[in-house]
Amino acid sequence: MEVSLSPEHEAFRREVRDFLERELTSEMKQAAAYCPGIFLDYEHNMAWHRVLYQKGWVAPAWPAEYGGTGWDLMQRYIWTTETTLAGAPSTAPMGLGMCGPMLIGHGTEEQKRYYLPRILSGEDYWCQGYSEPASGSDLASLKLKAETDGDDFILNGSKIWTTHAHYANRMFVLVRSDDTGKPQDGITFLLLDMDSPGISVEPILFASGTHEVNQVFFDQVRVPKRNIVGEENHGWTVAKYLLEFERGGGGAARFHTALKQLRQLAEHTDAAGQRLVDDPAFAAKLDATQVRIEAIQFTEFRIMAAIAGGGSPGPESSIMKTMGADMGQYLSELMVETLGFYATPHQPDARSVGQNVPAIGPEAGVTAFPRYFNLRASSIAGGSNEVQRNIMAKLVLGL
Numbered sequence: 001m002e003v004s005l006s007p008e009h010e011a012f013r014r015e016v017r018d019f020l021e022r023e024l025t026s027e028m029k030q031a032a033a034y035c036p037g038i039f040l041d042y043e044h045n046m047a048w049h050r051v052l053y054q055k056g057w058v059a060p061a062w063p064a065e066y067g068g069t070g071w072d073l074m075q076r077y078i079w080t081t082e083t084t085l086a087g088a089p090s091t092a093p094m095g096l097g098m099c100g101p102m103l104i105g106h107g108t109e110e111q112k113r114y115y116l117p118r119i120l121s122g123e124d125y126w127c128q129g130y131s132e133p134a135s136g137s138d139l140a141s142l143k144l145k146a147e148t149d150g151d152d153f154i155l156n157g158s159k160i161w162t163t164h165a166h167y168a169n170r171m172f173v174l175v176r177s178d179d180t181g182k183p184q185d186g187i188t189f190l191l192l193d194m195d196s197p198g199i200s201v202e203p204i205l206f207a208s209g210t211h212e213v214n215q216v217f218f219d220q221v222r223v224p225k226r227n228i229v230g231e232e233n234h235g236w237t238v239a240k241y242l243l244e245f246e247r248g249g250g251g252a253a254r255f256h257t258a259l260k261q262l263r264q265l266a267e268h269t270d271a272a273g274q275r276l277v278d279d280p281a282f283a284a285k286l287d288a289t290q291v292r293i294e295a296i297q298f299t300e301f302r303i304m305a306a307i308a309g310g311g312s313p314g315p316e317s318s319i320m321k322t323m324g325a326d327m328g329q330y331l332s333e334l335m336v337e338t339l340g341f342y343a344t345p346h347q348p349d350a351r352s353v354g355q356n357v358p359a360i361g362p363e364a365g366v367t368a369f370p371r372y373f374n375l376r377a378s379s380i381a382g383g384s385n386e387v388q389r390n391i392m393a394k395l396v397l398g399l
């Protein structure tokens with residue numbers, strides 16, 4: 001897709017490029033390039049978060065009145081494209097991408113006034129307490145028990161797959177506050193402090209060795225009822241609203257950049273004097289991928305337009321989620337195919353192998369396989385692809 005820019009947008013692009021040139025340190029770029037997982041570690045994503053906060057650019061998707069940038073759609077497009085091309089780290093989605101928009105839509109004025117500035121400044125780092133050992137796709141069956149004690153709830157039970165719970169100081173959590181009626185009717189949406197007595201966080205390591213997710217245990221944890229978002233026993237609506245933002249996040253700029261990198265690598269001449277890009281079957285795969293990424297870009301624009309108009313992403317977010325998960329996985333497969341020998345999983349000195357082949361670069365050799373493995377999770381995390389297709393069938397196609 002060719003995008004021609006107006007003089008104002010061209011000036012904005014220059015401003016963004018100057019900013020990135022000035023503020024993005026080589027350490028931050030390295031951290032992003034070598035990140036083997038889905039999420040960057042706390043230290044580096046917060047370092048970048050703070051730089052963006054100082055500039056007032058940390059929450060482009062939020063309405064301006066709550067600290068957003070007030071950018072139009074083209075500025076948002078320029079921003080995501082330029083940051084991706086420059087190799088900037090990502091910011092953590094749980095606060096900026098999920099909790100913030102959820103509070104803007106459903107929080108009380110007091111909750112917004114207290115929590116939103118702390119998300120923007122990075123003072124609060126959030127994790128998401130939805131899934132439980134026996135409740136994932138069928139989330140409404142969740143059991144983390146919340147019993148009333150005066151003005152508080154007492155929580156007992158467990159949450160699982162909780163991304164970055166080992167860094168977070170806050171959790172938004174779904175609890176079972178009533179089990180007498182329909183499962184959806186007895187769920188309450190709560191905000192809690194991770195240092196509350198009775199909470200313990202146990203790591204779960206991925207096959208790649210990275211630590212991103214955890215199991216969180218609750219033993220007699222006291223949470224004030226003033227921390228309820230929405231109404232007691234009616235948190236399901238709030239929970240679904242937040243999921244639209246979780247699933248509606250974009251990714252086209254990242255995919256465009258990854259495809260560009262793949263094309264460059266495929267132009268490398270190997271020891272036998274051959275280039276992968278000259279293989280018609282492989283070249284056709286790259287072209288077909290380009291078309292699919294354009295479709296993702298189009299869907300992303302539609303969702304950005306819905307949010308800019310004051311709405312939420314809607315059930316179309318499930319289309320975005322599924323296409324994005326599939327594309328991330330496919331690009332990681334193409335990367336392994338492109339690197340061939342240089343992507344072998346057990347290279348004792350993968351960095352030096354990459355350095356000997358300039359077209360590859362050390363980071364591609366080191367991260368290709370861990371990313372390939374980690375990205376298998378993306379068609380499960382945030383709601384599995386099968387479940388997203390059920391939602392599309394029901395709410396988008398009306399079947």
Ligand SMILES: Cc1cc2nc3c(=O)[nH]c(=O)nc-3n(C[C@H](O)[C@H](O)[C@H](O)COP(=O)(O)OP(=O)(O)OC[C@H]3O[C@@H](n4cnc5c(N)ncnc54)[C@H](O)[C@@H]3O)c2cc1C
Pocket residue numbers: 127128129130131132133134135136137138160161162163164213377378380381382383384385386387390
């Ligand atoms: C990397 C990662 C990070 C995560 N981070 C978080 C987090 O921060 N917070 C959080 O709360 N959760 C998190 N999750 C959990 C995630 O939301 C769940 O794993 C997901 O919703 C699936 O639930 P499950 O794992 O219990 O699988 P199950 O629900 O047991 O599903 C097993 C399989 O059955 C299929 N299936 C189930 N029901 C249906 C159906 N009705 N129709 C068709 N197929 C079906 C599924 O598609 C899947 O293939 C994370 C998961 C991963 C992998």
